[in-house]
Amino acid sequence: MVAAVALIVLALGVGAAGLLLSSIAQTRSSVLRVIDTVGPPKDHLLAAERANNRSQATLAAAAGAIGEERTRLLSAAIIQSQTLTSEWNKYRSLAIGLPGESALQDRYDADQELAQATTSAALVPILNSTVAGMLPQSEVETHEAVQRDLVQIHTLYRAADRESLAEIEGHTARLELLIALGASLALIVVVAGTIVGWRVARRSMAERTERAAVSVLADFETRLRRALEFVNDDVAAFAVADRALIEMLPESRPSLLIADSSRARLTPIGLDATCGVSSPDECPALRSSSTLRFPDSEALDACPKLSANATERCSASCVPVTIAGRGAAIVHLVGRPGIAPDNHGVPDLVARSVGERVTLLQAFAAFQLQAERDPLTGLLNRRSLETATQRLLDSGRPYAVAFGDLDHFKQLNDTHGHDAGDRALRAFSQTLQESLRPEDVTCRWGGEEFVIVLPDCDAATAIEAMDRVRTNLALGSINGQTAGFTVSFGVAHSTDADSFEQVIDRADAALSIAKKTGRNRVVRYEATVSPSDVLT
Numbered sequence: 001m002v003a004a005v006a007l008i009v010l011a012l013g014v015g016a017a018g019l020l021l022s023s024i025a026q027t028r029s030s031v032l033r034v035i036d037t038v039g040p041p042k043d044h045l046l047a048a049e050r051a052n053n054r055s056q057a058t059l060a061a062a063a064g065a066i067g068e069e070r071t072r073l074l075s076a077a078i079i080q081s082q083t084l085t086s087e088w089n090k091y092r093s094l095a096i097g098l099p100g101e102s103a104l105q106d107r108y109d110a111d112q113e114l115a116q117a118t119t120s121a122a123l124v125p126i127l128n129s130t131v132a133g134m135l136p137q138s139e140v141e142t143h144e145a146v147q148r149d150l151v152q153i154h155t156l157y158r159a160a161d162r163e164s165l166a167e168i169e170g171h172t173a174r175l176e177l178l179i180a181l182g183a184s185l186a187l188i189v190v191v192a193g194t195i196v197g198w199r200v201a202r203r204s205m206a207e208r209t210e211r212a213a214v215s216v217l218a219d220f221e222t223r224l225r226r227a228l229e230f231v232n233d234d235v236a237a238f239a240v241a242d243r244a245l246i247e248m249l250p251e252s253r254p255s256l257l258i259a260d261s262s263r264a265r266l267t268p269i270g271l272d273a274t275c276g277v278s279s280p281d282e283c284p285a286l287r288s289s290s291t292l293r294f295p296d297s298e299a300l301d302a303c304p305k306l307s308a309n310a311t312e313r314c315s316a317s318c319v320p321v322t323i324a325g326r327g328a329a330i331v332h333l334v335g336r337p338g339i340a341p342d343n344h345g346v347p348d349l350v351a352r353s354v355g356e357r358v359t360l361l362q363a364f365a366a367f368q369l370q371a372e373r374d375p376l377t378g379l380l381n382r383r384s385l386e387t388a389t390q391r392l393l394d395s396g397r398p399y400a401v402a403f404g405d406l407d408h409f410k411q412l413n414d415t416h417g418h419d420a421g422d423r424a425l426r427a428f429s430q431t432l433q434e435s436l437r438p439e440d441v442t443c444r445w446g447g448e449e450f451v452i453v454l455p456d457c458d459a460a461t462a463i464e465a466m467d468r469v470r471t472n473l474a475l476g477s478i479n480g481q482t483a484g485f486t487v488s489f490g491v492a493h494s495t496d497a498d499s500f501e502q503v504i505d506r507a508d509a510a511l512s513i514a515k516k517t518g519r520n521r522v523v524r525y526e527a528t529v530s531p532s533d534v535l536t
Contacts, residue, residue: 008114011396031170037096038164042157044091048084049150055080056143059119064132070455078360081119086352088112091153098156115142127382184426213344220248221349228357238329241321241354242269242337245331245347252333252341259286259328266330267486275318275332276309285318286327291348293317293340315340319347321355324362328355376422376445385443385451389500392455400462400493403507404432405468405488407519424485431476435469451504459524466491466522486520496525 027204055077062073088108095101118139126133154449227240238258245254259280266277270314277283284303285292294302294317297310308317317340322327331351335341366520372384380388392399406412406428412423425448430440441453466489477484497503512527517523 003491020408038157038160041096041209042154042161042361043090044087044094045150045157048087048091049147049154051080051084051087051145052143052150055084056140056147059122060135060140062066063122063126063135065274066130066132070126074126075360075364079356079364082356082359096160098160099151101156104149104153104156108146108153111145111149115139116148118142119423121387129477152154154265184399190369192521203487217344217346217349220244220346221353224350224353224463228353231361233361234358237354239268241331241350244350247349248346249333249341250337254347255332257283257330257332273305274317275330277330280327283320283327283330285320288321289320291317291319293342295340296337310334313337317341317347320353323355327357377425378445379450380428380441382443382445382451384499385441385445385453386439388443389453392453393500397456398458399503400454400457400459400494401494401507402454402462402502402522403445403467403490403492403504404450404452404487404513404516405511406448406467407488407515409485412485426486428473428485431473432469435472436465439466451507459491462491463524470520470522488514488519489522490514490525491522492525 001357028186041482057078058073058077062070062077065073119142122136122139122418163339180476206410224240224244227236228283231237233242238256242254245256255275256269257277258269259266263280265279268275272482280286280357282305292303293315294306295315296302296315297306298312303316303318306314314337315337315362317331317333317335319331319333320327321331323329329351333341333347341347348428362371372380372387374381387400406424409421409424410426413496425444428450429444430451436452436454439455441452441455443451445451452464453464470487470489473485473487489508490510490512490513492503492506506525510523512522514521
Protein backbone atom coordinates (compact mmCIF):
# COMPACT_ATOMS: atom_id res chain seq x y z
CA MET A 1 0.00 0.00 0.00
CA VAL A 2 2.77 2.44 0.94
CA ALA A 3 4.57 1.52 -2.20
CA ALA A 4 1.40 2.16 -4.23
CA VAL A 5 0.85 5.54 -2.54
CA ALA A 6 4.47 6.41 -3.18
CA LEU A 7 4.05 5.48 -6.81
CA ILE A 8 0.86 7.57 -7.03
CA VAL A 9 2.58 10.55 -5.38
CA LEU A 10 5.53 10.04 -7.67
CA ALA A 11 3.23 9.88 -10.70
CA LEU A 12 1.39 12.99 -9.54
CA GLY A 13 4.68 14.72 -8.98
CA VAL A 14 5.95 13.76 -12.39
CA GLY A 15 2.67 14.87 -13.98
CA ALA A 16 2.64 18.16 -12.09
CA ALA A 17 6.27 18.70 -12.97
CA GLY A 18 5.45 18.04 -16.61
CA LEU A 19 2.58 20.52 -16.54
CA LEU A 20 4.79 23.05 -14.77
CA LEU A 21 7.56 22.68 -17.32
CA SER A 22 5.03 22.93 -20.16
CA SER A 23 3.60 26.14 -18.73
CA ILE A 24 7.08 27.55 -18.25
CA ALA A 25 7.91 26.76 -21.89
CA GLN A 26 4.67 28.33 -23.12
CA THR A 27 5.25 31.43 -21.01
CA ARG A 28 8.82 31.68 -22.30
CA SER A 29 7.56 31.32 -25.89
CA SER A 30 5.03 34.12 -25.38
CA VAL A 31 7.63 36.36 -23.74
CA LEU A 32 10.08 35.74 -26.57
CA ARG A 33 7.35 36.54 -29.08
CA VAL A 34 6.84 39.92 -27.43
CA ILE A 35 10.56 40.61 -27.06
CA ASP A 36 11.96 39.14 -30.29
CA THR A 37 9.08 39.31 -32.78
CA VAL A 38 6.60 42.05 -31.94
CA GLY A 39 8.80 44.41 -29.92
CA PRO A 40 11.59 45.36 -32.40
CA PRO A 41 9.41 46.42 -35.35
CA LYS A 42 7.07 48.24 -32.95
CA ASP A 43 10.04 50.17 -31.50
CA HIS A 44 11.27 51.16 -34.99
CA LEU A 45 7.77 52.34 -35.92
CA LEU A 46 7.67 54.52 -32.80
CA ALA A 47 11.09 55.94 -33.66
CA ALA A 48 9.88 56.62 -37.23
CA GLU A 49 6.81 58.48 -35.89
CA ARG A 50 9.01 60.67 -33.70
CA ALA A 51 11.49 61.36 -36.51
CA ASN A 52 8.67 62.33 -38.89
CA ASN A 53 7.15 64.70 -36.31
CA ARG A 54 10.52 66.26 -35.51
CA SER A 55 11.44 66.62 -39.20
CA GLN A 56 8.18 68.37 -39.97
CA ALA A 57 8.40 70.65 -36.91
CA THR A 58 12.01 71.56 -37.70
CA LEU A 59 11.20 72.22 -41.38
CA ALA A 60 8.32 74.50 -40.34
CA ALA A 61 10.68 76.36 -37.99
CA ALA A 62 13.22 76.70 -40.85
CA ALA A 63 10.57 78.28 -43.09
CA GLY A 64 9.94 80.84 -40.39
CA ALA A 65 13.63 81.58 -39.78
CA ILE A 66 16.25 83.46 -41.80
CA GLY A 67 20.00 83.41 -42.28
CA GLU A 68 22.22 80.96 -40.41
CA GLU A 69 19.35 79.84 -38.18
CA ARG A 70 17.46 78.69 -41.29
CA THR A 71 20.52 76.76 -42.55
CA ARG A 72 20.94 75.09 -39.14
CA LEU A 73 17.27 74.11 -38.98
CA LEU A 74 17.29 72.77 -42.55
CA SER A 75 20.31 70.65 -41.64
CA ALA A 76 18.49 69.24 -38.61
CA ALA A 77 15.35 68.56 -40.69
CA ILE A 78 17.36 66.61 -43.29
CA ILE A 79 18.96 64.49 -40.56
CA GLN A 80 15.54 63.72 -39.04
CA SER A 81 14.22 62.80 -42.51
CA GLN A 82 17.16 60.40 -42.96
CA THR A 83 16.43 58.95 -39.50
CA LEU A 84 12.80 58.38 -40.58
CA THR A 85 13.98 56.50 -43.70
CA SER A 86 16.44 54.44 -41.66
CA GLU A 87 13.89 53.48 -39.00
CA TRP A 88 11.29 52.58 -41.66
CA ASN A 89 13.78 50.32 -43.46
CA LYS A 90 14.65 48.61 -40.16
CA TYR A 91 10.96 48.07 -39.43
CA ARG A 92 10.38 46.63 -42.93
CA SER A 93 13.20 44.12 -42.44
CA LEU A 94 11.61 42.94 -39.15
CA ALA A 95 7.90 43.13 -40.08
CA ILE A 96 5.98 39.93 -39.20
CA GLY A 97 3.14 40.22 -41.71
CA LEU A 98 0.17 41.06 -39.49
CA PRO A 99 -3.29 41.07 -41.15
CA GLY A 100 -3.68 44.27 -43.17
CA GLU A 101 -0.02 45.25 -42.66
CA SER A 102 1.03 44.86 -46.32
CA ALA A 103 -1.69 47.21 -47.58
CA LEU A 104 -0.71 49.83 -44.99
CA GLN A 105 2.96 49.50 -46.00
CA ASP A 106 2.07 50.12 -49.65
CA ARG A 107 0.00 53.15 -48.69
CA TYR A 108 2.86 54.51 -46.58
CA ASP A 109 5.34 54.09 -49.46
CA ALA A 110 3.01 56.02 -51.79
CA ASP A 111 2.33 58.78 -49.22
CA GLN A 112 6.03 59.04 -48.35
CA GLU A 113 7.00 59.39 -52.01
CA LEU A 114 4.47 62.20 -52.39
CA ALA A 115 5.69 63.82 -49.15
CA GLN A 116 9.31 63.77 -50.33
CA ALA A 117 8.31 65.37 -53.63
CA THR A 118 6.34 68.16 -51.91
CA THR A 119 9.18 68.76 -49.43
CA SER A 120 11.74 69.05 -52.26
CA ALA A 121 9.43 71.50 -54.05
CA ALA A 122 9.03 73.52 -50.83
CA LEU A 123 12.76 73.69 -50.06
CA VAL A 124 13.77 75.68 -53.16
CA PRO A 125 11.52 78.71 -52.37
CA ILE A 126 12.68 78.57 -48.73
CA LEU A 127 16.34 78.63 -49.77
CA ASN A 128 15.74 81.42 -52.29
CA SER A 129 13.75 83.58 -49.85
CA THR A 130 15.38 86.10 -47.56
CA VAL A 131 12.32 86.58 -45.35
CA ALA A 132 10.46 84.36 -42.90
CA GLY A 133 7.56 82.38 -44.26
CA MET A 134 5.40 79.31 -43.82
CA LEU A 135 5.36 75.82 -45.29
CA PRO A 136 2.82 75.23 -48.09
CA GLN A 137 -0.40 73.55 -46.91
CA SER A 138 0.14 70.71 -49.42
CA GLU A 139 3.49 69.88 -47.78
CA VAL A 140 1.89 69.84 -44.31
CA GLU A 141 -0.99 67.61 -45.47
CA THR A 142 1.28 65.03 -47.15
CA HIS A 143 3.38 64.68 -44.00
CA GLU A 144 0.23 64.31 -41.90
CA ALA A 145 -0.80 61.44 -44.21
CA VAL A 146 2.59 59.77 -43.63
CA GLN A 147 2.13 60.16 -39.87
CA ARG A 148 -1.34 58.60 -40.02
CA ASP A 149 0.06 55.62 -41.93
CA LEU A 150 2.78 55.10 -39.30
CA VAL A 151 0.26 55.35 -36.45
CA GLN A 152 -2.07 52.79 -38.09
CA ILE A 153 0.74 50.26 -38.58
CA HIS A 154 1.93 50.93 -35.02
CA THR A 155 -1.62 50.24 -33.81
CA LEU A 156 -1.49 46.77 -35.41
CA TYR A 157 1.67 45.96 -33.44
CA ARG A 158 0.27 47.33 -30.19
CA ALA A 159 -2.73 45.01 -30.66
CA ALA A 160 -0.38 42.06 -31.29
CA ASP A 161 1.59 43.10 -28.21
CA ARG A 162 -1.57 43.12 -26.08
CA GLU A 163 -2.56 39.69 -27.42
CA SER A 164 0.85 38.28 -26.46
CA LEU A 165 0.65 39.88 -23.01
CA ALA A 166 -2.79 38.29 -22.53
CA GLU A 167 -1.25 34.92 -23.37
CA ILE A 168 1.49 35.54 -20.82
CA GLU A 169 -1.06 36.43 -18.16
CA GLY A 170 -2.98 33.19 -18.91
CA HIS A 171 0.18 31.11 -18.61
CA THR A 172 1.12 32.97 -15.43
CA ALA A 173 -2.27 32.16 -13.87
CA ARG A 174 -1.77 28.53 -14.77
CA LEU A 175 1.63 28.52 -13.12
CA GLU A 176 0.21 30.07 -9.98
CA LEU A 177 -2.47 27.37 -9.84
CA LEU A 178 0.06 24.59 -10.25
CA ILE A 179 2.29 26.06 -7.56
CA ALA A 180 -0.68 26.43 -5.19
CA LEU A 181 -1.69 22.80 -5.78
CA GLY A 182 1.87 21.54 -5.65
CA ALA A 183 2.62 21.84 -1.97
CA SER A 184 3.95 18.28 -2.10
CA LEU A 185 6.33 19.38 -4.84
CA ALA A 186 8.13 22.02 -2.79
CA LEU A 187 11.49 20.68 -3.82
CA ILE A 188 10.70 21.37 -7.47
CA VAL A 189 9.62 24.89 -6.59
CA VAL A 190 12.83 25.44 -4.61
CA VAL A 191 14.93 24.15 -7.48
CA ALA A 192 12.99 26.30 -9.95
CA GLY A 193 13.41 29.31 -7.68
CA THR A 194 17.13 28.69 -7.43
CA ILE A 195 17.42 28.47 -11.19
CA VAL A 196 15.37 31.63 -11.68
CA GLY A 197 17.45 33.46 -9.07
CA TRP A 198 20.64 32.38 -10.75
CA ARG A 199 19.34 33.55 -14.10
CA VAL A 200 18.22 36.88 -12.65
CA ALA A 201 21.63 37.41 -11.08
CA ARG A 202 23.37 36.54 -14.31
CA ARG A 203 21.05 38.86 -16.25
CA SER A 204 21.69 41.65 -13.75
CA MET A 205 25.44 41.31 -14.23
CA ALA A 206 25.00 41.27 -18.01
CA GLU A 207 22.80 44.37 -17.84
CA ARG A 208 25.39 46.24 -15.77
CA THR A 209 28.07 45.32 -18.29
CA GLU A 210 25.80 46.34 -21.14
CA ARG A 211 24.98 49.69 -19.49
CA ALA A 212 28.68 50.43 -19.11
CA ALA A 213 29.28 49.58 -22.78
CA VAL A 214 26.31 51.72 -23.84
CA SER A 215 27.66 54.65 -21.81
CA VAL A 216 31.06 54.37 -23.50
CA LEU A 217 29.41 54.10 -26.90
CA ALA A 218 27.18 57.13 -26.23
CA ASP A 219 30.18 59.24 -25.25
CA PHE A 220 32.03 58.09 -28.36
CA GLU A 221 29.02 58.89 -30.56
CA THR A 222 28.84 62.42 -29.13
CA ARG A 223 32.51 63.07 -29.83
CA LEU A 224 32.28 61.51 -33.30
CA ARG A 225 29.30 63.59 -34.36
CA ARG A 226 30.93 66.76 -33.01
CA ALA A 227 34.08 66.00 -35.02
CA LEU A 228 32.03 65.38 -38.18
CA GLU A 229 30.22 68.69 -37.74
CA PHE A 230 33.57 70.44 -38.18
CA VAL A 231 34.20 69.02 -41.68
CA ASN A 232 32.82 70.37 -44.95
CA ASP A 233 33.83 67.78 -47.55
CA ASP A 234 33.90 64.03 -48.13
CA VAL A 235 37.65 63.60 -47.73
CA ALA A 236 37.72 65.24 -44.31
CA ALA A 237 34.69 63.21 -43.17
CA PHE A 238 36.36 59.92 -44.08
CA ALA A 239 39.56 61.03 -42.35
CA VAL A 240 37.56 61.57 -39.13
CA ALA A 241 36.01 58.10 -39.53
CA ASP A 242 39.46 56.52 -39.92
CA ARG A 243 40.77 58.25 -36.77
CA ALA A 244 37.66 57.19 -34.83
CA LEU A 245 38.09 53.53 -35.82
CA ILE A 246 41.76 53.51 -34.85
CA GLU A 247 40.96 55.14 -31.49
CA MET A 248 38.18 52.71 -30.55
CA LEU A 249 39.28 49.49 -32.26
CA PRO A 250 43.09 49.36 -32.50
CA GLU A 251 43.14 45.58 -31.87
CA SER A 252 40.82 44.95 -34.84
CA ARG A 253 43.27 46.49 -37.35
CA PRO A 254 40.53 48.68 -38.91
CA SER A 255 40.79 49.94 -42.47
CA LEU A 256 38.48 52.07 -44.58
CA LEU A 257 38.11 51.52 -48.34
CA ILE A 258 36.53 54.43 -50.24
CA ALA A 259 35.01 54.31 -53.74
CA ASP A 260 36.06 57.01 -56.19
CA SER A 261 33.53 59.19 -58.00
CA SER A 262 33.30 56.76 -60.94
CA ARG A 263 32.80 53.80 -58.57
CA ALA A 264 35.56 52.00 -60.48
CA ARG A 265 38.08 51.66 -57.65
CA LEU A 266 38.26 51.37 -53.87
CA THR A 267 41.11 53.30 -52.24
CA PRO A 268 42.18 51.95 -48.80
CA ILE A 269 42.87 54.13 -45.77
CA GLY A 270 44.77 52.21 -43.10
CA LEU A 271 47.64 49.76 -42.93
CA ASP A 272 45.79 46.42 -42.94
CA ALA A 273 45.86 44.72 -46.35
CA THR A 274 43.70 41.70 -45.47
CA CYS A 275 40.86 42.94 -47.70
CA GLY A 276 41.95 42.57 -51.31
CA VAL A 277 38.85 44.16 -52.87
CA SER A 278 39.81 46.78 -55.46
CA SER A 279 36.41 47.90 -56.79
CA PRO A 280 32.89 48.25 -55.32
CA ASP A 281 31.52 45.54 -57.63
CA GLU A 282 33.95 43.02 -56.10
CA CYS A 283 32.74 43.65 -52.53
CA PRO A 284 29.81 41.43 -51.41
CA ALA A 285 28.97 43.81 -48.54
CA LEU A 286 28.70 46.82 -50.87
CA ARG A 287 26.72 44.88 -53.45
CA SER A 288 24.19 43.76 -50.83
CA SER A 289 24.33 47.00 -48.79
CA SER A 290 24.46 44.90 -45.62
CA THR A 291 27.02 44.06 -42.94
CA LEU A 292 28.77 40.74 -43.52
CA ARG A 293 30.69 38.82 -40.84
CA PHE A 294 33.08 35.95 -41.54
CA PRO A 295 34.07 33.94 -38.41
CA ASP A 296 36.82 32.06 -40.25
CA SER A 297 38.82 33.13 -43.30
CA GLU A 298 39.32 29.47 -44.24
CA ALA A 299 35.63 28.55 -44.08
CA LEU A 300 33.83 27.43 -47.21
CA ASP A 301 31.50 30.45 -47.20
CA ALA A 302 34.16 33.06 -46.36
CA CYS A 303 34.69 36.00 -48.72
CA PRO A 304 37.07 34.83 -51.50
CA LYS A 305 39.09 38.05 -51.24
CA LEU A 306 39.57 37.48 -47.50
CA SER A 307 40.68 33.89 -48.07
CA ALA A 308 43.14 34.93 -50.76
CA ASN A 309 44.71 37.91 -48.98
CA ALA A 310 44.80 36.95 -45.28
CA THR A 311 48.38 36.17 -44.22
CA GLU A 312 47.07 34.07 -41.35
CA ARG A 313 43.82 32.47 -40.30
CA CYS A 314 41.45 35.15 -38.99
CA SER A 315 37.88 36.43 -38.82
CA ALA A 316 36.57 39.63 -40.42
CA SER A 317 33.62 42.01 -40.47
CA CYS A 318 32.70 44.25 -43.41
CA VAL A 319 30.35 47.20 -42.73
CA PRO A 320 29.17 49.24 -45.76
CA VAL A 321 29.01 53.05 -45.65
CA THR A 322 25.89 54.20 -47.49
CA ILE A 323 25.71 57.70 -48.99
CA ALA A 324 22.41 58.83 -50.51
CA GLY A 325 21.25 55.22 -50.74
CA ARG A 326 24.39 53.89 -52.48
CA GLY A 327 27.34 52.00 -51.04
CA ALA A 328 30.31 54.39 -51.11
CA ALA A 329 32.87 52.86 -48.72
CA ILE A 330 33.51 49.81 -46.55
CA VAL A 331 34.74 49.49 -42.95
CA HIS A 332 36.93 46.38 -42.69
CA LEU A 333 37.85 44.79 -39.33
CA VAL A 334 39.99 41.74 -38.58
CA GLY A 335 39.85 39.51 -35.47
CA ARG A 336 40.80 36.11 -34.12
CA PRO A 337 39.30 33.10 -35.93
CA GLY A 338 36.04 31.80 -34.50
CA ILE A 339 34.15 35.03 -33.75
CA ALA A 340 33.85 37.90 -36.25
CA PRO A 341 34.59 41.29 -34.62
CA ASP A 342 31.53 43.28 -33.61
CA ASN A 343 32.96 45.64 -30.97
CA HIS A 344 29.61 46.64 -29.42
CA GLY A 345 28.34 48.27 -32.64
CA VAL A 346 31.20 50.77 -33.03
CA PRO A 347 31.83 49.96 -36.74
CA ASP A 348 28.13 50.32 -37.56
CA LEU A 349 27.98 53.62 -35.67
CA VAL A 350 31.01 55.01 -37.52
CA ALA A 351 29.69 53.85 -40.90
CA ARG A 352 26.24 55.29 -40.24
CA SER A 353 27.55 58.62 -38.89
CA VAL A 354 30.00 59.31 -41.72
CA GLY A 355 27.37 58.23 -44.26
CA GLU A 356 24.81 60.64 -42.80
CA ARG A 357 27.32 63.51 -42.72
CA VAL A 358 28.51 63.03 -46.30
CA THR A 359 24.89 62.63 -47.47
CA LEU A 360 24.04 65.90 -45.74
CA LEU A 361 27.04 67.69 -47.30
CA GLN A 362 26.10 66.45 -50.76
CA ALA A 363 22.45 67.41 -50.23
CA PHE A 364 23.43 70.95 -49.25
CA ALA A 365 25.72 71.19 -52.28
CA ALA A 366 22.84 70.08 -54.52
CA PHE A 367 20.45 72.57 -52.89
CA GLN A 368 23.03 75.34 -53.28
CA LEU A 369 23.52 74.48 -56.95
CA GLN A 370 19.77 74.41 -57.50
CA ALA A 371 19.41 77.82 -55.84
CA GLU A 372 22.21 79.38 -57.93
CA ARG A 373 21.57 77.83 -61.35
CA ASP A 374 18.81 78.14 -63.92
CA PRO A 375 17.28 74.64 -64.07
CA LEU A 376 16.76 74.65 -67.86
CA THR A 377 20.16 75.89 -69.09
CA GLY A 378 22.47 75.24 -66.13
CA LEU A 379 23.72 78.85 -66.27
CA LEU A 380 23.77 81.18 -63.28
CA ASN A 381 20.42 82.78 -62.54
CA ARG A 382 19.89 86.52 -62.21
CA ARG A 383 19.90 86.40 -58.41
CA SER A 384 23.33 84.75 -58.20
CA LEU A 385 25.08 86.84 -60.90
CA GLU A 386 26.03 89.64 -58.52
CA THR A 387 27.47 87.15 -56.01
CA ALA A 388 29.52 85.46 -58.74
CA THR A 389 30.97 88.79 -59.94
CA GLN A 390 31.48 90.42 -56.54
CA ARG A 391 35.19 89.53 -56.29
CA LEU A 392 35.79 91.00 -59.75
CA LEU A 393 33.95 94.19 -58.78
CA ASP A 394 35.84 94.49 -55.47
CA SER A 395 39.22 94.11 -57.24
CA GLY A 396 38.58 97.11 -59.50
CA ARG A 397 39.68 95.16 -62.60
CA PRO A 398 38.16 96.26 -65.95
CA TYR A 399 35.44 94.15 -67.50
CA ALA A 400 32.91 94.11 -70.31
CA VAL A 401 29.24 93.17 -70.20
CA ALA A 402 27.30 91.67 -73.10
CA PHE A 403 23.49 91.62 -73.01
CA GLY A 404 22.03 89.04 -75.43
CA ASP A 405 18.53 88.30 -76.63
CA LEU A 406 17.40 85.47 -78.95
CA ASP A 407 15.82 86.93 -82.09
CA HIS A 408 12.14 86.22 -82.82
CA PHE A 409 11.95 83.84 -79.87
CA LYS A 410 8.21 84.38 -79.34
CA GLN A 411 7.61 83.48 -82.99
CA LEU A 412 9.68 80.30 -82.52
CA ASN A 413 7.58 79.35 -79.48
CA ASP A 414 4.28 80.11 -81.19
CA THR A 415 5.21 78.22 -84.38
CA HIS A 416 7.00 75.16 -83.05
CA GLY A 417 5.84 74.96 -79.42
CA HIS A 418 7.48 75.52 -76.05
CA ASP A 419 9.52 72.31 -76.30
CA ALA A 420 11.29 73.74 -79.33
CA GLY A 421 11.83 76.98 -77.42
CA ASP A 422 13.38 75.09 -74.50
CA ARG A 423 15.68 73.21 -76.88
CA ALA A 424 16.75 76.51 -78.43
CA LEU A 425 17.56 77.98 -75.00
CA ARG A 426 19.63 74.91 -74.05
CA ALA A 427 21.43 74.89 -77.40
CA PHE A 428 22.29 78.58 -77.13
CA SER A 429 23.54 78.15 -73.56
CA GLN A 430 25.82 75.30 -74.67
CA THR A 431 27.13 77.35 -77.60
CA LEU A 432 27.72 80.28 -75.25
CA GLN A 433 29.81 78.22 -72.83
CA GLU A 434 31.78 76.50 -75.60
CA SER A 435 32.60 79.84 -77.28
CA LEU A 436 33.81 81.77 -74.22
CA ARG A 437 36.68 81.55 -71.75
CA PRO A 438 36.39 79.55 -68.51
CA GLU A 439 36.64 82.74 -66.45
CA ASP A 440 33.76 84.44 -68.27
CA VAL A 441 30.52 84.51 -66.25
CA THR A 442 27.33 83.50 -68.09
CA CYS A 443 23.84 84.13 -66.75
CA ARG A 444 20.29 83.57 -67.93
CA TRP A 445 18.81 86.98 -67.11
CA GLY A 446 15.22 85.88 -67.77
CA GLY A 447 13.18 84.44 -70.62
CA GLU A 448 15.34 84.56 -73.74
CA GLU A 449 17.71 87.22 -72.32
CA PHE A 450 21.29 86.47 -71.26
CA VAL A 451 24.05 88.49 -69.56
CA ILE A 452 27.75 87.71 -70.00
CA VAL A 453 30.51 89.30 -67.87
CA LEU A 454 34.01 89.16 -69.40
CA PRO A 455 36.79 90.02 -66.87
CA ASP A 456 39.93 91.86 -68.05
CA CYS A 457 38.37 92.44 -71.45
CA ASP A 458 37.99 95.62 -73.50
CA ALA A 459 34.91 96.41 -75.59
CA ALA A 460 36.50 95.41 -78.91
CA THR A 461 37.52 91.98 -77.58
CA ALA A 462 34.05 91.48 -76.09
CA ILE A 463 32.50 92.28 -79.49
CA GLU A 464 34.79 89.71 -81.13
CA ALA A 465 33.72 87.14 -78.52
CA MET A 466 30.03 87.77 -79.14
CA ASP A 467 30.55 87.58 -82.90
CA ARG A 468 32.22 84.22 -82.29
CA VAL A 469 29.11 83.10 -80.40
CA ARG A 470 26.90 84.18 -83.32
CA THR A 471 29.15 82.39 -85.80
CA ASN A 472 29.20 79.15 -83.79
CA LEU A 473 25.43 79.35 -83.38
CA ALA A 474 25.02 79.69 -87.14
CA LEU A 475 27.40 76.78 -87.78
CA GLY A 476 25.40 74.63 -85.36
CA SER A 477 22.23 75.50 -87.24
CA ILE A 478 23.82 74.56 -90.59
CA ASN A 479 25.06 71.24 -89.16
CA GLY A 480 21.65 70.47 -87.71
CA GLN A 481 22.94 70.67 -84.13
CA THR A 482 20.68 73.62 -83.22
CA ALA A 483 17.38 75.02 -84.45
CA GLY A 484 17.53 77.87 -86.98
CA PHE A 485 17.62 81.04 -84.83
CA THR A 486 19.94 84.01 -84.28
CA VAL A 487 20.92 86.27 -81.40
CA SER A 488 21.56 89.98 -80.91
CA PHE A 489 24.01 91.47 -78.42
CA GLY A 490 24.62 94.82 -76.80
CA VAL A 491 28.10 95.42 -75.33
CA ALA A 492 29.18 97.94 -72.69
CA HIS A 493 32.44 98.39 -70.79
CA SER A 494 33.03 99.06 -67.09
CA THR A 495 34.39 102.51 -68.05
CA ASP A 496 30.97 103.44 -69.47
CA ALA A 497 29.30 103.74 -66.04
CA ASP A 498 29.99 104.01 -62.31
CA SER A 499 28.28 100.81 -61.14
CA PHE A 500 27.76 97.23 -62.31
CA GLU A 501 24.00 97.78 -62.59
CA GLN A 502 24.56 100.83 -64.80
CA VAL A 503 26.95 98.90 -67.08
CA ILE A 504 24.21 96.26 -67.54
CA ASP A 505 21.74 99.03 -68.35
CA ARG A 506 24.16 100.43 -70.97
CA ALA A 507 24.54 96.99 -72.55
CA ASP A 508 20.74 96.61 -72.56
CA ALA A 509 20.42 99.97 -74.32
CA ALA A 510 22.91 98.83 -76.96
CA LEU A 511 20.90 95.62 -77.37
CA SER A 512 17.80 97.69 -78.12
CA ILE A 513 19.68 99.41 -80.94
CA ALA A 514 20.76 96.00 -82.29
CA LYS A 515 17.12 94.87 -82.30
CA LYS A 516 15.90 98.05 -84.02
CA THR A 517 18.59 97.95 -86.73
CA GLY A 518 18.02 94.46 -88.05
CA ARG A 519 18.90 91.90 -85.31
CA ASN A 520 21.62 89.18 -85.52
CA ARG A 521 24.37 91.67 -84.71
CA VAL A 522 26.55 93.10 -81.94
CA VAL A 523 26.28 96.78 -80.99
CA ARG A 524 28.76 98.69 -78.81
CA TYR A 525 27.19 101.14 -76.35
CA GLU A 526 27.88 104.79 -77.12
CA ALA A 527 26.56 107.84 -75.32
CA THR A 528 24.87 108.80 -78.61
CA VAL A 529 24.18 105.89 -80.94
CA SER A 530 23.16 106.22 -84.58
CA PRO A 531 22.66 103.46 -87.17
CA SER A 532 26.08 104.23 -88.66
CA ASP A 533 27.66 103.27 -85.31
CA VAL A 534 26.25 99.71 -85.44
CA LEU A 535 28.87 96.95 -85.77
CA THR A 536 27.71 93.76 -87.50
